[in-house]
Amino acid sequence: MRKLMWFTIGFAAACAAGIYLGVGLWLAPVCAVLGIGLCFLKRKYTAVAATICIGIAVGSLWSWGYDALYLKEARFYDGKTEVAVVTVTDYSYETNYGVAADGTVKLEGKSYRIRLYTESKEPLQPGDVIEGKIRFRLTTADSLQGETYHQGDGIFLLGYVQKDFKLRKSESIPPQYRGAYIRMKLSKMICDVFPGDTAAFAVALLLGDSSMLSYEMDTDFKLSGIRHVIAVSGLHVSILMSLVYILSIRKRYLSAIIGIPVLILFAAVIGFTPSVTRACIMQILMLLALALNKEYDPPTALAFAVLGMLCVNPRTIVSVSFQLSVGCLIGIFLFYERIKGFLLRKLKISKIKKLRDRVVFAGVSGVSITLSTMITTTPLSAAYFGTVSIVGVLTNLLTLWVISFIFIGILM
Numbered sequence: 128m129r130k131l132m133w134f135t136i137g138f139a140a141a142c143a144a145g146i147y148l149g150v151g152l153w154l155a156p157v158c159a160v161l162g163i164g165l166c167f168l169k170r171k172y173t174a175v176a177a178t179i180c181i182g183i184a185v186g187s188l189w190s191w192g193y194d195a196l197y198l199k200e201a202r203f204y205d206g207k208t209e210v211a212v213v214t215v216t217d218y219s220y221e222t223n224y225g226v227a228a229d230g231t232v233k234l235e236g237k238s239y240r241i242r243l244y245t246e247s248k249e250p251l252q253p254g255d256v257i258e259g260k261i262r263f264r265l266t267t268a269d270s271l272q273g274e275t276y277h278q279g280d281g282i283f284l285l286g287y288v289q290k291d292f293k294l295r296k297s298e299s300i301p302p303q304y305r306g307a308y309i310r311m312k313l314s315k316m317i318c319d320v321f322p323g324d325t326a327a328f329a330v331a332l333l334l335g336d337s338s339m340l341s342y343e344m345d346t347d348f349k350l351s352g353i354r355h356v357i358a359v360s361g362l363h364v365s366i367l368m369s370l371v372y373i374l375s376i377r378k379r380y381l382s383a384i385i386g387i388p389v390l391i392l393f394a395a396v397i398g399f400t401p402s403v404t405r406a407c408i409m410q411i412l413m414l415l416a417l418a419l420n421k422e423y424d425p426p427t428a429l430a431f432a433v434l435g436m437l438c439v440n441p442r443t444i445v446s447v448s449f450q451l452s453v454g455c456l457i458g459i460f461l462f463y464e465r466i467k468g469f470l471l472r473k474l475k476i477s478k479i480k481k482l483r484d485r486v487v488f489a490g491v492s493g494v495s496i497t498l499s500t501m502i503t504t505t506p507l508s509a510a511y512f513g514t515v516s517i518v519g520v521l522t523n524l525l526t527l528w529v530i531s532f533i534f535i536g537i538l539m
Contacts, residue, residue: 133175135430137182138189142441145190146268152191159184190441198267200235201283205265206272212258213243213286215297217307217398219251220338226250230257232284241284242277245292252297253304259292267442279401279446281439306395310334313396317537328357332530333537335359335397349512352519356530359397360452361406366531367393368410370538383418387411401436401449408432429456447511451504458503459496467495490524497523 137158144150162180165173211232219228225246232241243257251257264270264285266277277285300308314334318326327339337345337357348354356362371389375381390407397403409428416423433453436443443449470491471477479488497520509515516522 128174128178129424129427129430130178131434132426132430133178134182134185135434137179137184138186138434139437139444140179141183141186142190142437142444145187145194146442146445150187152187155184155187155191157184158187186437186441189438193441194267197237198283200237201239201263202265202267202269204234204263204284205270206263208260208262208289210259211261211263211286212256213241213261215243215251215255215257216240216253216304218253218311221248229282230286232261232286239284240280240282241286242282243286243288245288246290247288247294249294251294252300253307254297254299254301256295256297257288257292258295260289262287262289276445276447278442279444279449281443306392306398309392310336310396310398329537331357332363332534333359335363335400335403349514350516351522352516353522353526355451356526358402358448359400360402360448361409361455362527362530363534364390364393364403364406364410366534368414369531370535379414379417383414386414390414401443401446402452404436405429405432405449405452408435425456426460429453429460447507450507454503454507455500458499458501462499462502463495466498467491470495493524493527494520497527 141150141154141158144154158180162177162184165177165180211234213230213232215228215230217229219226222244225244225248227242227244228251230241230243231238233239243261245251245257264272264287266275266283266285268274275285277283314330314336317329317333320326321329324341324344327341327344330339331337335358340348340357345354348357367389368386371386372382375385390410394403394407409425409432412428412431413423415421436449471488474487474491476484476487476491479485501519505515
């Protein structure tokens with residue numbers, strides 16, 4: 128029995144119930160008593176049910192405590208204009224009214240991530256400090272102005288800087304923000320190397336920044352069902368690790384020694400987005416399993432990654448990229464082997480002997496992966512984006528195999 132997986136299912140369900148349904152703390156003692164009671168029953172599946180119930184109890188308690196204790200001060204400042212000091216943690220980008228940048232602010236001794244908006248056109252960089260009157264807006268559901276998507280990324284406040292603020296420019300980039308610095312340098316380097324339209328795609332593919340894409344190109348990706356290739360996720364992490372594995376001469380210890388720092392650096396450069404963080408945690412677990420000669424179990428690794436991310440921020444559960452990333456893997460775990468087996472039986476392929484069989488098998492695997500992920504992610508795509516690509520299976524089959532070469536080529 129995969130105890131960690133079932134516990135995480137309960138934990139995640141409790142986080143979702145608390146955020147989407149407003150279920151309170153009462154769920155924790157109810158599920159705790161139910162879980163303990165099930166432990167004494169020696170029937171089939173009672174151990175699974177008990178583990179899920181205990182996970183729900185712990186998840187409810189953790190989600191409630193995080194909301195009541197950590198977000199208390201942020202909720203107090205919602206809608207208020209106060210003098211505050213914000214340290215910029217990333218490079219700014221232009222808006223219709225000025226520039227915006229992510230940063231951190233201390234309120235009542237607690238540090239919060241904040242997205243800052245100013246009417247100034249002066250660009251900001253990591254390490255800059257802004258001091259002045261800021262109007263705060265909470266990003267969670269109990270905000271006076273309604274919730275926003277930022278909470279899934281750990282940004283619980285939006286800040287609108289009033290006029291006459293003080294700006295202290297940083298002379299150098301602090302070490303903790305070097306990931307953002309590397310991302311900026313890579314982006315500029317790509318723009319120098321590639322032509323304009325190609326540079327936009329290269330930046331999106333390598334760094335997940337689609338801001339340079341034209342509206343037409345972005346729409347084309349969505350309609351063709353391959354928008355995910357420019358949203359850095361597990362696909363890109365697996366390609367990167369394949370390259371590391373080849374460069375380390377397929378040595379498991381060397382792969383772990385090189386791969387783990389590379390994964391952490393890559394996640395930092397991308398900005399520790401939920402999908403990349405999930406993929407990097409699972410890849411690190413796989414590298415450790417190889418180095419220690421232990422069995423690697425993908426569902427358990429996914430559960431570990433999800434549990435760790437929800438412990439850091441229970442509201443990660445509302446992140447669209449997190450839901451799509453986890454949904455893809457759940458679809459693969461549940462349906463990939465069944466779909467592949469069905470297609471191989473229909474094509475009457477049992478053994479791979481000839482080149483034709485290899486080609487057909489590769490095609491069947493590609494179709495099976497695409498179909499299995501679409502089963503779980505299509506409802507999410509329809510709900511969040513209002514569109515579903517009916518040619519997604521074909522376009523993914525035709526394009527995904529070459530994405531690996533393009534990704535590695537951009538790195539080169």
